[in-house]
Amino acid sequence: MDARANPEVDLSIKAAGIETNYHDHGRGEPVLFLHGSGPGVSAWANWRLTLSALATSRRVVAPDIVGFGFTERPVGIEYTSNQWVRHAIGVLDALDLDRVDLVGNSFGGSLALRLALEHPERVRKLVLMGAVSLSFPLTEGLDRVWGYEPSLRNMRALIELFAYDQSLASDDIAALRHYASTRPGVQEAYAAMFPAPRQRWVDRLASREDELAGLPNETLIVHGREDRVIPVEVSERAFRLIDRAQLHLFGRCGHWVQIEHARRFNALLAGFLAE
Template sequence: MNNSNPEIGKSVRTGDIVTNYQDVGSGKPVLLLHGSGPGVSAWANWRGVLAGLGDEFRLLAPDLAGFGYTEVPRGIEYSRARWLAQIVDFLDALALEKVHLVGNSFGGSMALALAIRYPERVDRIVLMGSVGVPFELTAGLDAVWGYEPSFDNMQALMRDTFAYDPTLINDQLVASRHQASLRTQQAFASMFPPPRQRWVDAMAHDEQDIRGIRRPTLMVHGRDDKVIPVANSLLLHQWIDDSQLHLFGRCGHWTQIEKGAEFCRLLRDFFGR
């Protein structure tokens, strides 16, 4: 890990992409797939989980193409197929035959993609505020994907859209995330241009494919999420036979941050079975 910037971890070649990733702890491997907010990285998304579960599991959190410090070729086109190829190449490069899987929001759709296409690579699945089923674009998600860099825009997004309790968000956190968003904005702006309902649809999976998932699955959602509807997790719970659902009250889209200790306890219990 880079001591001056914790977001820079290890790197590995995954096809024509050089993937930056966090690798913390030892034990059963857990693959953590981040969301699609502006300026996001694996470390920014999962730092609390990396600290909270590294004593029991090997936690692997890659920056998906276009995010964080992963290096991509010029002219890359971002798509679910492209990100899935990167994820599989990442597992292969690290000789990981089978992993527990945690997907946050956009990362939840990618977790579903892996479980559907490569079920033999997946053990247990956690989907947190997940994309991946059909739903009507929310104002919150439209604001996230339509972000244009400024301190004020990032502050509004973090305080009014992501978090249930705005006092969790201080100016230092906003400034840090704003600076991070500047570095990847060109890639980010190319991923989800308007009209954005088409990207919700593009990240959704067929009902029968989701119903075909046979791995134990846990859905986690903040009741007060303004970005991804709670109905998504209810639908996934209906479609995945071996599944359970945990709803946190007084919690927005950042379950792993707003309910960090509780979220880690849920994962420890679910993966420990």
């Protein structure tokens, strides 16, 4: 696929010393979006149905987190929460964004929490969607996601795992995501992030209960009831701990709230951030 015709490729900026592919649209108060960790993921693949909707009222910024998408993969880099948060802060600094609303999906939700906890002056409101907020026993679904071996069959199986609505697991979507997961350097970086045994990566991404109990931000927690990757109970526990939290569960929904229930999710997000 020609990168010039690929909607995943947009703008480029140096963030924390890393050449970073990112999307930056709309005007108004800024919102930073952090994507999940599925194979072949990018900011555009994760947030394409949300960015255009929210850009009508806000400035939306969505980078490819280092190790993913079309952002540079520096030789010898160690993929850790500290590195990922440092890169996200680098994006804010490079764009002169002092303070943002922050939206994180799954793995990106973990990073959003770490950023809010470690750099509270940079975050106003927080949105956690199917997030790795607290530790939990590794699910079979997450083990399959992080242990992905590239093939069209395996990619289709993952899409079926992510979605409650199995019509989303089309041949076209599977082929596009499979292609994205096999670009040069992509699988090598992905395999280096979460090698087995994988419970340790859940534990390292998760925040502590006392940290969530002390979080001052207004926080919207969103989860799909039928999520087979991150258990819905994780978000229910986080809701009970975060003082200024609200919880919204979507029925008939897997791990892809922003895709399976795009219109309702976008309206919920816009309303929460506008308050």
